[in-house]
Every structure is written in C-alpha cells, then in structure tokens.
Amino acid sequence: MNDFVGTGALVRLALRRDRILIPIWIVVFVMTAAGSAKATMDLYADPKALVDAARTSNASPALVSLYGRIFDESSLGEVSLFKLTAFGALLVGLLGGMLVVRHTRSEEESGRLELLSAGVLGRYAALASALIVSGATVIVLGLLTALSLMGSGLDTKGSFAFGLMWAAAGLSFAGVAAVTSQVTESARAANGLTAVVLGVAYVLRAIGDSSADGSTQWVSWLSPIGWSQQVRAYAGDRLAVLLVPLVFLAVLIAAATALIRRRDLGAGLVRPRPGPPRAAKSLRSPLALAWRLHRGSLLAWGFAFLLLGLLVGNIASNVDGFVTSDSAKEMVQKLGGVEGITDAFLATEMGMVGLLASAFGIQAALRLRSEETALRAEPLLATGVSRAQWLASHVLMALLGTGVLILVAGLGSGISSGASLGNMGRQVPRMLAASAVQLPAIWLVTALVVILFGLAPKLVTGGWALYGVFLLIGQFGEIFNLPQWMINLSPYGHTPRLPGGDFSVAPVLWLTAIAAALIVAGFASFRRRDIG
C-alpha cells in the first residue's frame, strides 16, 4: 500500500490546478452534444426526412470515413449525433490522455513532483492520481452529457449509452497516456505519442467503416474509437461493448505499473546515448538550431501525413462501391457522376488534412513560448542573435513545416488515387494543387499564435482555443444556424474546395496577406516586450 502514499494529496492538488480547465472542457462537450442534438432534431421532424438524410450520409464515402456509419437509419438520436460519435470520442480521448500526461510526465519533467514529494510519495502515487483525475473527469463528462441529451428529449438508455461510450474513449486514452508517459522522457513526446495512437485509432475505424463490401469491417474493432461506435448508442445500445475499453484500460495500467517498477530498478527504458562532443559545422545560426529542434517531430508528422495521404487516395478510389441504392445513384448523378463524387470526397478529406497540418503549425509556433519559459531563449538572446532572428527561426519552421506536411499528404493522395484510377499524370498535380490551397488558412492560424506570442505571451496557448473555435464553426456552424459573419470568421471556410470545385484567387491572397500582416505585427510587438 506504501506505493500509493500521497495519492489523495496529489489528486487534490491536481483538481486545484485544473479547477478552471476541467469544468470548461466538460461544459464545452456537454453543450456541444446537447446543442447539436437539439438543432438536428428540429431539422428532421419528419421521419422521412430523417431516413433520407441518413441514407445520403451512409452513401457518402467522405462522411462515412470521416464520421462513421449510421447503424439505424430511422433512429432520431443516432442521426442527430452521428457526427459527434467517433469525432467526439476522439476529442474526449484527447482530453483523457492529456490530463494523464499533464499530471505525470510534465510534473516529473519540471521537477515539481520532486519538490512536492520530498520522498513521501509512493511510486505509483503520481500515476494513480493522474488516472483518478482523468477518469473522474471523463466519467462526469459522460454522465452530464447523457443527462443533457435526455434533457433535449432523447431516450434515456440511448443517452446513457452515448455518454458512456464517450467516457470509455476517454478512459482508453488515459490508459494509453499512462504508458506513453512512462516510455518517453518528455511531456511533449508523451503527448505526441498519445496523439499518434489517437490518429491511428481514428484511421483504423475509418478503414473499417468505409469498407464497401464489409470484408474489412473488423478493422474497426482494433480501435478504441471503433469500440465507442460499436456501442451503437440509440441503435441497439450495446452497453456490454463497454467492457472492451475497460479491459483495455486495465491491461494498460498493468503495463504502466510494470514500466514504473522497471524504471525504479534503474533499468531505464530509454537509455540516453552519448552524442557528439563537438557541434556540426552547420550548427552556427538560430535557424540551424531551430531545425535541430523541430526536425524530429517534423519527420514523424511527415511520415504520418504521407500515410494519411496514401490512405485517403486509396479510399477515394473505392467510392463507387458505396453507390448501391437507386436513390444514391440518382444523387451521384446530380453531384456530377463518379468523378464528381470522388473529387468531393478528396476535397473534404484535404480540408481535414489541412486542419491536422495546422496543429503542427500551432505546436511548432508554441515552441517559441516553451523555449522562452524554459529559459532557453535567454542565453541565445544574450549572444549576437537578435530577437527578430530568433523569432524568425521558429516561425519559419512552423510555416515551412506545414507546407512540407500538406504537400506530402497531397502527393500521397495523388499517387494512390491516381494509381487505382489509372490516371496518375493527372491526379498527382491536381492533388498537389488541392493540398497547396490549404496553406493560406493554415498559415493564418499559425500566424495567430505568433501575434499572441508577441502581444500577450501568457495567453499564447489561446492559439489552440481559436483553432478549436474554427473547428467547431466548420463542423457545426451550419447545424447551429450561426449567422454568416460568424461562419466567415473561420479561415478554413474560405479555402477553395479542390479538386473539382471552383478555384478563385481572391480568398487565397486575402488569407495569405492577413497571415503575413499578423506575423509582421507579431515581430514588431515581440521586439518591444520583456523576455521571460
């Protein structure tokens, strides 16, 4: 029992530190679920409209791979909430994982844990308290979501199935993070690894869901997000499926504790190797240092984006497999035939890829702030390096890095869709263009971080909040009937839909110009402020 000494104190401390963060997250999720249910329910008051909408969605490969299948086309609850099933589970998973890393590896890395414990903490106390906080958060989140859905007029059992499958995803990824925070040395790496697992889980379920003939549907079962979908809230409410994530969590906790024991024995999981005693000739500028700091993560992201591109292109070539029913065929004709629908799918997916690439841009730009607060900017700025040079080094990494990522994804999707459609020569340049047009919006979001860093460095993580708002506007703006000016706030909404759509230069130029102006303003304000 000594291994757990101090868990209670750490739980209280964590709750105190996060007393604002956790309630905000919970409220956002609960409101989004309830609001989205209410808005869609009003839309589908007529049962026939409901079934039509469900059929159209199930016939669209873009929607199925993005959100999943609708199991019961006549279920009001499911049709209202299907966009939040897998996608919401992904976000709750992110929350569950982040909370665990925040209260284990980050604490350990910053040395706060050491300071706090002074030797009176059991070796599992940090992990146990992080899991308790994270688990309690996602469970409360799930239960409140269930209540709010009932409040919107949906049935009780389905609402609880929905809330609990969200919580289950949070628990699964809390478990994943418990392991990643033992394996890696830094919180950044632990979060990154958790995010990669989340991404893989999302893609696995996308593969399973978009299997046209059902032969690869089992792949969904490899994914914690797939399990959440398989609970089938409002379409059978298979609560027993929730056992799968619970077992998964138990296994991961066992693994994490085993790792902690091994770490304590000094076996050290990742033995640091010695490196070069001298710096390479090229390491002589802030830019060279920035490259050194960003290259590892850029390589990992680049590889993931290449795979994502190949996968998207591959799914796109199976699009006609979806078109089985007569009504769907009719719809396809209206949308411009198979090519039209393939293009529409690719355009939607490229938009998603653009959103993901922005996450890289934001975190790369946020590196500025973490370098500053970790006191690593100070010794550099006390050499011949000017503030502008230092800022430029990281901003360039963010801007060029997102460019590389998006083009790699474009190339991958061009190659794989071109290969299976038999028109590589046409498809590759089209997809490269389709990916390149995403860049101005990505840059604009990155530029928002840069100006925050210059003007209000303490608020710089607000960059993620803005990103979240743009994401919600894009996903739910129309469902919620937001006024047009609000929808227009999201830069992503102005990106031309390529391939297949109309290309106009004006929005691209505007977005780029605004991004440039924000960055210039960010530089100017950074030159004027205190460091630290």
Next chain:
Amino acid sequence: MTSAIVVSGLHKSYGSTHALDGLDLEVTTGEVHGFLGPNGAGKSTTIRVLLGLLRGDAGDVSLLGGDPWHDAAKLHRRLAYVPGDVNLWPNLTGGEVIDLLGRLRGGLDEKKRDELLRRFDLDPTKKGRTYSKGNRQKVALVAALASDVELLILDEPTSGLDPLMEEVFRQCIEEERQRDRTVLLSSHILSEVEALCDRISIIRRGKVVETGTLADLRHLTRTSIQAELAGSPNGLAELPGIHDLDVQGNRVRCEVDTAKLDAVMRQLSASGIKSLVAQPPTLEELFLRHYEDDVPAEPEAAVR
C-alpha cells in the same frame, strides 16, 4: 578610467512588484565586481536589463558604451552571460551547446575550450537532459569563459558546483582578471566574493545600499573586544563608536566601530591591559546586517 557598466536611477516593476527602485551601479573596466543581496533583491532583474532582455521603466543604462536595449545583438558579441538557472536543450550534447553559444557570440578559443573542459572535468558528449544541475552550470561556464569577450556577466555562476569545481572557477576568474577582462559576478557565496572581487555592490529591495572595496566596507563593521585591565576602566562610555559596553570590575566587553578602534584602544591601555581578545569583523556580519530585513541601514550614508 572607463566604466564597462553604468546604471543610474534604474526602475523596473513587474505589475505591482517594484523589483528595481532607483538602482545605481558602476562597474569599472577591468575590475571584478561583486553583486550581492538577499533573495529577491533584484540582482537577476538588473542583469536582465543590462542584457536588453528587459526594458527598464526609467533610468539610464549604459553597457560597454552602448544602449543595451537598442544595440542588444551588437553589444552581445562583446560579452558572455551565464544565467543563474541553466537549462539545456534535451537532445543537444553539452559540447554542441558550447560550440553553438560560442559561435553565436562570434567565435570560440578552441584551445581554451579544451582546457576548460579538462579543468572542469566535464563530459561534452552527454545530452542536455542527462546533466546534473552542477554540470549544466559548467556547460554555460565553459561556453562563456572560452569566448573571446571583454565582459563577463555571471549570475550566481557557482550555484550547484562542488567545492573542487568552485576552486577551479576561482582560478579561472583570477586569470580573467589578469587579462583585464571585466566581470560582474552576482553571488551568495561570501568567501567567493571576498577572494575574487575588487569592489562589491550590495543591493537590497531594488536599491544599491553599499558600494566599495572590501576594505572600505570592513571599515563599517564593529570589532568585538574583551579585555582584562589592571585598573578600573574610565571614560569608555563617553567615547564615540562604542556599543554594548559591559563593565564588571576590571573586565570589559564591548563592540567598537572599526573606524573608531584607535581611540578605544588608547583609552583601554591607559588603564593597563592585562589580557585582550579582539574579534575582527567577519564579512558575514557585514552582509547579515544588510540582509536582515529590520536592520536600520545606518552606515549607508557614511560610505557614499
């Protein structure tokens, strides 16, 4: 004589905290200048302003003849800085950091680099995250000392060094002094300051309360005297600069302002001294007087 650093009337606040409250500081070219004061007195803040990392709210600052805020990058090529908290990049080795910082300053003395690594017993192949606190500090020290610069600004450079390394550090600074480099050394280690510094400034609550050579400052402290006299002492109580006088028969105990020692001794020997114990002022006493919060800063006016 020129001054490497001249600060006058410097104010700096963080929100409601007045970190610097009219600070004056002068560091003469070629001297090793000690910068002392209790925790939170404003030493690091002063240094950050000197480096152009912070902008003073009011007052004048001149560094190597330039304005540290406007000409930061240009001036920085002529100085090296060792921060109090050294954080290294987790996946760069110590050797890489030393080279990088040196190059960004405009060049490194290769021979000196190797020599310093040897003297400080530092392994340059370890990654940043695997260094201990003292070793991180050494990385920054080697990078600074191996750079060919006019001015060294060191903020508690020996925090975390073991006594052996502390000795190496002293030798290095001694050598820097021989080469006529200017050093601003913030420190809490009094013996270090005593051994190295030509002049010191003591800062308290954002103001410099004492400046001068150690001898100047010693002058301000009290020597404690215990004496056994041949006859009964007289006239002692009227002497200026005598404190806590305690006379029991022929025995006398008292504290004497060091500056007034001569007159007191004359008076004592007039009665015939049989035995005498005099304790010279320690530096600790001097500093403790300034560090303790409620001590009235009485000798302040006398020095400046």
